[in-house]
Amino acid sequence: MTSNPRIPRPTATRVSLYLRELERRLEQGESTIRSRELGHSLGLTDTQVRKDLGHIGHLGFPGVGYRIEDLIARLRFLSGTDRGWRAAVVGVGNVGRALLSYDRFEAEGFRIVAAFDDDPAKIGQRVGDHQILPMDRLRELVHERGIRIAIVATPPAAAQEAADALVDAGISGILNFAPWRLEVPPPVVATEVDLGMSLLQLALQVRMATGDLPELAEHGAKDSPMRARSIRR
Amino acid sequence: MTSNPRIPRPTATRVSLYLRELERRLEQGESTIRSRELGHSLGLTDTQVRKDLGHIGHLGFPGVGYRIEDLIARLRFLSGTDRGWRAAVVGVGNVGRALLSYDRFEAEGFRIVAAFDDDPAKIGQRVGDHQILPMDRLRELVHERGIRIAIVATPPAAAQEAADALVDAGISGILNFAPWRLEVPPPVVATEVDLGMSLLQLALQVRMATGDLPELAEHGAKDSPMRARSIRR
DNA sequence: CAATGTGAATGTATTCACAGCT
DNA sequence: AGCTGTGAATACATTCACATTG
Numbered sequence: 001m002t003s004n005p006r007i008p009r010p011t012a013t014r015v016s017l018y019l020r021e022l023e024r025r026l027e028q029g030e031s032t033i034r035s036r037e038l039g040h041s042l043g044l045t046d047t048q049v050r051k052d053l054g055h056i057g058h059l060g061f062p063g064v065g066y067r068i069e070d071l072i073a074r075l076r077f078l079s080g081t082d083r084g085w086r087a088a089v090v091g092v093g094n095v096g097r098a099l100l101s102y103d104r105f106e107a108e109g110f111r112i113v114a115a116f117d118d119d120p121a122k123i124g125q126r127v128g129d130h131q132i133l134p135m136d137r138l139r140e141l142v143h144e145r146g147i148r149i150a151i152v153a154t155p156p157a158a159a160q161e162a163a164d165a166l167v168d169a170g171i172s173g174i175l176n177f178a179p180w181r182l183e184v185p186p187p188v189v190a191t192e193v194d195l196g197m198s199l200l201q202l203a204l205q206v207r208m209a210t211g212d213l214p215e216l217a218e219h220g221a222k223d224s225p226m227r228a229r230s231i232r233r
Numbered sequence: 234m235t236s237n238p239r240i241p242r243p244t245a246t247r248v249s250l251y252l253r254e255l256e257r258r259l260e261q262g263e264s265t266i267r268s269r270e271l272g273h274s275l276g277l278t279d280t281q282v283r284k285d286l287g288h289i290g291h292l293g294f295p296g297v298g299y300r301i302e303d304l305i306a307r308l309r310f311l312s313g314t315d316r317g318w319r320a321a322v323v324g325v326g327n328v329g330r331a332l333l334s335y336d337r338f339e340a341e342g343f344r345i346v347a348a349f350d351d352d353p354a355k356i357g358q359r360v361g362d363h364q365i366l367p368m369d370r371l372r373e374l375v376h377e378r379g380i381r382i383a384i385v386a387t388p389p390a391a392a393q394e395a396a397d398a399l400v401d402a403g404i405s406g407i408l409n410f411a412p413w414r415l416e417v418p419p420p421v422v423a424t425e426v427d428l429g430m431s432l433l434q435l436a437l438q439v440r441m442a443t444g445d446l447p448e449l450a451e452h453g454a455k456d457s458p459m460r461a462r463s464i465r466r
Numbered sequence: 467c468a469a470t471g472t473g474a475a476t477g478t479a480t481t482c483a484c485a486g487c488t
Numbered sequence: 489a490g491c492t493g494t495g496a497a498t499a500c501a502t503t504c505a506c507a508t509t510g
Contacts, residue, residue: 007446010479012437016430020412034491042414046491047481054493062487062492077447079436087432094334098327099428104412108429109436149435173439175431179253179337181275187442191435193426195332196341197249198408199320202382202424203312203342204245206406209420213240214310243501267469279469280503287471295470295509 011052017042018052019075026068034065081109088114088147088171090162091154092122092132095177099151100127113145118158135162139169149173156180163190244285250275251285252308259301267298314342321347321380321404323395324387325355325365328410332384333360346378351391368395372402382406389413396423 021041025033035049042049053059053066057074060066076082087110089096100115115130116138117123125132133141141147150166152159152174159178166174167188174190176182179197182190207213254274258266268282275282286292286299290307293299309315320343322329333348348363349371350356358365366374374380383399385392385407392411399407400421407423409415412430415423440446 006441007437008479012441013434015437016427016433017414019433020430021414036491045481048479050492051480051494058493060492063490064488065491078440079433080440081433081436085432085436094331098331101327102428104429105432108432110429110432149432149439172443173435175435181250181254187444189435189438189442191431191438193428193431194249195335195426196337196343197253198424198426199318199338199341199343199382200249200252200312200314201246202406202408202422203314203318204240204248205422205424206382207311207313208239208245209422210405211420241501269469278503281501283470284472284502291471293470296468297510298469 007055011055014042014044014052015056015075015079018049019072019079022068022072022075026072030068032061032065032067033071035060038066076109079109083109085110085149086113086145086147087111088116088138088142088150088166089130090116090135090150090152090166091158091178092117092125092127093153093155096151096153097127099153100130110149112151113147114141135165138165142166142169142171147171149175151175151177152182153177240288244288247275247277247285248289248308248312251282252305252312255301255305255308259305263301265294265298265300266304268293271299309342312342316342318343318382319346319378319380320344321349321371321375321383321399322363323349323368323383323385323399324391324411325350325358325360326386326388329384329386330360332386333363343382345384346380347374368398371398375399375402375404380404382408384408384410385415386410 018038021038022033034046035053036046039046039049050060053071056078059071059074073082087105089099089112092100092115096115096117100112105111112130114133115127116133116135118135122132123134148171150171150173152162152166154162156178157180159176159180160182163174163176163182163184167184172188174182174184174188176190176192177194179194181192184190251271254271255266267279268286269279272279272282283293286304289311292304292307306315320338322332322345325333325348329348329350333345338344345363348360348365349368350365351368355365356367381404383404383406385395385399387395389411390413392409392413393415396407396409396415396417400417405421407415407417407421409423409425410427412427414425417423
């Protein structure tokens, strides 16, 4: 029904940065903020901040800045974290356990309302406030408890199966901790957080920042095809 | 010394995707791959794949494709994961513990060689193969064990202090799991993995994909400044 | 001949520069 | 006076189209 003047992807990824910084400042008793300061705290330019916030609404007061409380309310409303997203965890290994004892969800607008695993030995166990449930109760609980997003923390080989079951049960988003690319049908969305990938990206950035990237053209190029650039151009 | 035809950021973030898929296919006994297939598995276009791989070297054979083994070798060489990055974990709470029992590091080219915490009650405890060490041994061990990157998994209030100590000890990259923006001096790089931020991004994507983003112009706009667009334009 | 590698065209994001508001 | 909001300019990334290659 709503055909939105859509929010650019890079802006969307920065929304969570803004929220965190704004909440920090609100706690410290600040009540307004200028784009310049906000940007400075986050490593962004003032223009960037204004463009981003401009995509989201008209909340700034020329000559003054933004009212922090209003801006937070707006961003939480936009992301739905003001109403609380109910989420399930699927897969209770090391990562799943760490997730279930993560105490910051509530404050950030999320609530874990169920934990599932397919290992019969684990079912019935308690972890924190949660009792581990069998996968065949997924559909039932998704509806009963209004679960809309799920966190997958299974071994990679089980991740796609878990995702299929979740999609089938009517979930609309998956945060995937398993090192496996999930296929999900639109409009379901799946995003991945993979430790190995994050480390590898860091490693590459370190090499680029310190200038010790290996020479690109040479290594292993002895029998490499199309080696020497053709004469022309 | 090396002034590189630098690798674009988006390409760098995809390198880990390529590696994972290529390794999966190598395991399955495949030995060459065309850009089209590789892209298809990863949700990218064939052109995109070729441009990315083109930034990295000239490894393709026209009419044939790429030799998977060579490509993996190239990407691992590029990222330094062929030589193994030695890493330290700082902060052994729930997340730190999950990291220390993560068994995939070796295969991905990383090795945790030390774990630190500043809680006297934890020091000396063993977690998996590791004994928890006090922070004041950081500098010594960074040098002794050739540690170049660190994973920070402390509470947010302690994260910056940990980062400062790490930078001071000579580390060159930090992967930060604490929900806190770290300041580090160049050329040190710090990247963040924050569960709350990932969830919030997922939530936004879900709302966009399902078209239930709240109307941007309206909410809370009653006393909003610069509300009605000026006449002209 | 089927696939790569890459200039040129297109699309998207960031930055600049300034009009307009409080 | 000082800041926001935003068109216009620039920078960057992706896609197209095709010459080149094994």
